[in-house]
Amino acid sequence: MKQADDVLILAIESSCDETAAAVVKNGREILSNEIYTQIALHTQFGGVVPEIASRKHIEKINQVIEKALEDAEVTLQDIDGIAVTYGPGLVGALLVGVAEAKAISFATGIPLVGVHHISGHISANYIEHPDLEPPFVCLVASGGHSHLVVVKDYGEYEIIGRTRDDAAGEAFDKVARAIGLGYPGGPKIDKLAKEGNPDAISFPRAKVAENEYDFSFSGLKSAVLNYLNSCQMKGEEVNQADVAASFQKAVIDVLVEHSLHAVKAFGFNKFAIAGGVASNSSLRAAFEKECAKRKITFYHPSPIYCTDNAAMIGVAGYYEYQKGVRHGYDLNAVPNLQL
Numbered sequence: 001m002k003q004a005d006d007v008l009i010l011a012i013e014s015s016c017d018e019t020a021a022a023v024v025k026n027g028r029e030i031l032s033n034e035i036y037t038q039i040a041l042h043t044q045f046g047g048v049v050p051e052i053a054s055r056k057h058i059e060k061i062n063q064v065i066e067k068a069l070e071d072a073e074v075t076l077q078d079i080d081g082i083a084v085t086y087g088p089g090l091v092g093a094l095l096v097g098v099a100e101a102k103a104i105s106f107a108t109g110i111p112l113v114g115v116h117h118i119s120g121h122i123s124a125n126y127i128e129h130p131d132l133e134p135p136f137v138c139l140v141a142s143g144g145h146s147h148l149v150v151v152k153d154y155g156e157y158e159i160i161g162r163t164r165d166d167a168a169g170e171a172f173d174k175v176a177r178a179i180g181l182g183y184p185g186g187p188k189i190d191k192l193a194k195e196g197n198p199d200a201i202s203f204p205r206a207k208v209a210e211n212e213y214d215f216s217f218s219g220l221k222s223a224v225l226n227y228l229n230s231c232q233m234k235g236e237e238v239n240q241a242d243v244a245a246s247f248q249k250a251v252i253d254v255l256v257e258h259s260l261h262a263v264k265a266f267g268f269n270k271f272a273i274a275g276g277v278a279s280n281s282s283l284r285a286a287f288e289k290e291c292a293k294r295k296i297t298f299y300h301p302s303p304i305y306c307t308d309n310a311a312m313i314g315v316a317g318y319y320e321y322q323k324g325v326r327h328g329y330d331l332n333a334v335p336n337l338q339l
Contacts, residue, residue, distance in 0.1 A: 007318060008025055008079050012082070013084075013313045015085045015117050015308060016090055017038040019036040020035045021068035023069065023072035024315055027322070031074070032068045035064075036064050041056065050091075076104070079108075082110050082113065084313070086116075088335055090335065111321070117313075121312060124312035125274060125299045125300070126315050127301060132270070134154060135270075136151050137150055141278055145275060146167045147159055147339065148162070148259060150266060159339055161213025161258060165216055166216075169276050175189065181240075192245075196246070199246070200243075201243060201246040259271065260296065287300070
């Protein structure tokens with residue numbers, strides 16, 4: 001039952017290939033979190049096809065929103081704000097969510113709040129950790145992003161490191177394709193790496209001279225491809241599990257080293273991870289171990305809140321709503337929106 005001072009946010013997320021809606025109460029309590037995933041649809045193409053993703057969003061978005069309201073046992077009359085991802089992401093996919101949110105807002109008069117997708121990923125940490133409050137350092141690692149962020153306050157961020165080329169998740173997908181695992185690469189490499197020796201092959205760990213917190217994964221990806229080509233030319237058999245484990249360890253070593261160096265340099269004792277790559281079991285284990293050693297409190301969302309979902313958008317949207325942020329009906333999709 002909704003109390004007089006409760007704030008309910010209906011959240012919509014459609015930045016890539018997940019059509020998602022959620023109802024979030026007071027910024028921390030998830031009343032519903034509905035996700036329609038298109039992974040099976042895009043697997044046959046080896047990656048997300050933007051045009052197909054957009055069409056599927058149009059087909060599913062009303063049903064997903066209705067289910068989210070139903071699961072939360074509320075109606076639109078109970079909703080105080082509508083939060084929607086307006087960037088970054090695939091422009092066609094984003095437009096579906098933005099148009100839907102604007103239509104509902106226009107029809108009902110419920111205020112509209114545009115949310116940054118990365119802010120959503122960071123905010124996913126608030127869902128299961130009631131004790132977590134800014135400031136802290138957060139690593140956002142996904143298919144499109146590798147950001148090291150100082151979270152100064154709710155919705156207030158300073159990016160101190162970013163990828164110069166491939167994002168971590170992108171490197172996972174490309175390497176998975178190269179060793180014949182297919183799409184989506186992250187979960188498949190995570191699973192296969194458990195059977196391999198992470199020290200079997202020595203892959204490079206890149207450092208960026210101008211900024212100690214920046215990442216670069218394209219050299220590592222090239223090293224893996226060169227290794228595979230060289231095995232093929234020599235007629236040597238490739239041990240897929242060893243390649244997966246050695247590649248994954250190279251990525252994890254860099255992410256852990258840069259992140260924890262930043263936590264120490266900025267004088268924090270709290271560290272969080274977010275984004276699709278944050279659900280990687282070996283990455284989580286490495287951070288657990290290294291944070292415990294350094295007496296840093298380590299936060300991470302459950303895997304369901306690491307991949308794209310609307311609950312995290314609702315949490316970020318709640319804090320924007322509380323700050324008085326409102327968007328007009330001229331809100332547009334911004335595919336390359338900066339944090």
